[in-house]
Amino acid sequence: MSSTWTHGIKLTLFGESHGNGIGMVLDHLPAGMPINLDKLTAFTARRTAKKGDTTSTARTETDQPEFLSGIYQGKTTGTPLAAVIHNHDVKSESYRDIAALARPGHADYTGYLRYQGANDPRGGGHFSGRLTAPLTLAGGICIQILEQVGVQIGAHILSIRDITDRAFPSVSLSTEILKAAGQKDFPVLDDAAGEKMIACINDARLREDSVGGVVECGVTGLPAGIGSPMFDGIENTLSSLLFGIPAVKGVSFGDGFDASAHYGSENNDPFIAENGQIATKTNHAGGILGGISTGMPILLRVAFKPTPSISRTQETINLKTGENTTISVHGRHDPCVVARAVPVVEAAAAIGILGQMVAQCGVHITK
Numbered sequence: 001m002s003s004t005w006t007h008g009i010k011l012t013l014f015g016e017s018h019g020n021g022i023g024m025v026l027d028h029l030p031a032g033m034p035i036n037l038d039k040l041t042a043f044t045a046r047r048t049a050k051k052g053d054t055t056s057t058a059r060t061e062t063d064q065p066e067f068l069s070g071i072y073q074g075k076t077t078g079t080p081l082a083a084v085i086h087n088h089d090v091k092s093e094s095y096r097d098i099a100a101l102a103r104p105g106h107a108d109y110t111g112y113l114r115y116q117g118a119n120d121p122r123g124g125g126h127f128s129g130r131l132t133a134p135l136t137l138a139g140g141i142c143i144q145i146l147e148q149v150g151v152q153i154g155a156h157i158l159s160i161r162d163i164t165d166r167a168f169p170s171v172s173l174s175t176e177i178l179k180a181a182g183q184k185d186f187p188v189l190d191d192a193a194g195e196k197m198i199a200c201i202n203d204a205r206l207r208e209d210s211v212g213g214v215v216e217c218g219v220t221g222l223p224a225g226i227g228s229p230m231f232d233g234i235e236n237t238l239s240s241l242l243f244g245i246p247a248v249k250g251v252s253f254g255d256g257f258d259a260s261a262h263y264g265s266e267n268n269d270p271f272i273a274e275n276g277q278i279a280t281k282t283n284h285a286g287g288i289l290g291g292i293s294t295g296m297p298i299l300l301r302v303a304f305k306p307t308p309s310i311s312r313t314q315e316t317i318n319l320k321t322g323e324n325t326t327i328s329v330h331g332r333h334d335p336c337v338v339a340r341a342v343p344v345v346e347a348a349a350a351i352g353i354l355g356q357m358v359a360q361c362g363v364h365i366t367k
């Protein structure tokens, strides 16, 4: 079903970029879980474009959710949790002149085909990056539930074009490192690399272009033994959510594609028994073997393509007439979506991990 994901918990996203609002319904959440709304607002604000920030869109939405159900006296009820986020800063006139023109790299062409032209094309409609606001809200709730059972999630920008941040340590990943980037306006571990990334994004913007990059995400505290083989593994579950984020073109776990160039002796993670616990000395597997958690940090990377909407003139077609033409996309767009996508990746990972736990063993506060 489009825009509905289910595995233990069930998430539905709805809305269009320039419609009245966007929102989400989360079902099968564990009941009685405290949700701190101030903390939730602080989390979702990390995705929101900031006024005056030239590396993101000039569209500034407050993204304040209206909860319709599912939270009572500060706790999850366990029945469907529904929230709507009203759109306020809408300027549909920017799309009037190009309404019939398919933006190269965007879903205008395929959305038009799929829905026979009945889709709302303003700002990308349901295909807009704006739909990541309710996704982040849903994930923020899941993150709080996971934290109560000792599972922590964090992410940072690993690269923009060829400029790279330090990677997360794959074995000793402390909560401090995991959460460090999320506290910054530009979410990197190494601020000097961050400065170069910001310059690269601004340079692309000034040249009427855009850039992409990679987000690295880590999950710690997940007990060993969560997941299933074949089609129900942690990689499968998380990938189906991560590929739901617009502009995602690649997802890898542990050493990912690099593992294919190594010998088995280099890639295998030796097991060791330590203080009555079984761990691995290295973590090339990214904390997953056979789709099931090893107890080591889960590590994944998500590749984002450059933002499709650029003001440089490009060739395209008129969807109504089928004729060749050109397009230059003005209006308000992120010259790079990667920084804003960092909490979105954390949110998607949280939904998947919570879903796996609920499906397999439920979630119980022990402290």
Ligand SMILES: Cc1cc2nc3c(=O)[nH]c(=O)nc-3n(C[C@H](O)[C@H](O)[C@H](O)COP(=O)(O)O)c2cc1C
Residues within 6 Å of the ligand: 057, 105, 106, 107, 124, 127, 128, 129, 130, 132, 245, 246, 247, 248, 305, 307, 308, 309, 332, 333, 334, 337, 340, 341, 344
């Ligand atoms: C946080 C975020 C913000 C985005 N902002 C824009 C934007 O301003 N302009 C744009 O053309 N695409 C933007 N995108 C990407 C498009 O929504 C996406 O490329 C498009 O829907 C086509 O989907 P696909 O790239 O997954 O194939 C954004 C994506 C994310 C995750």
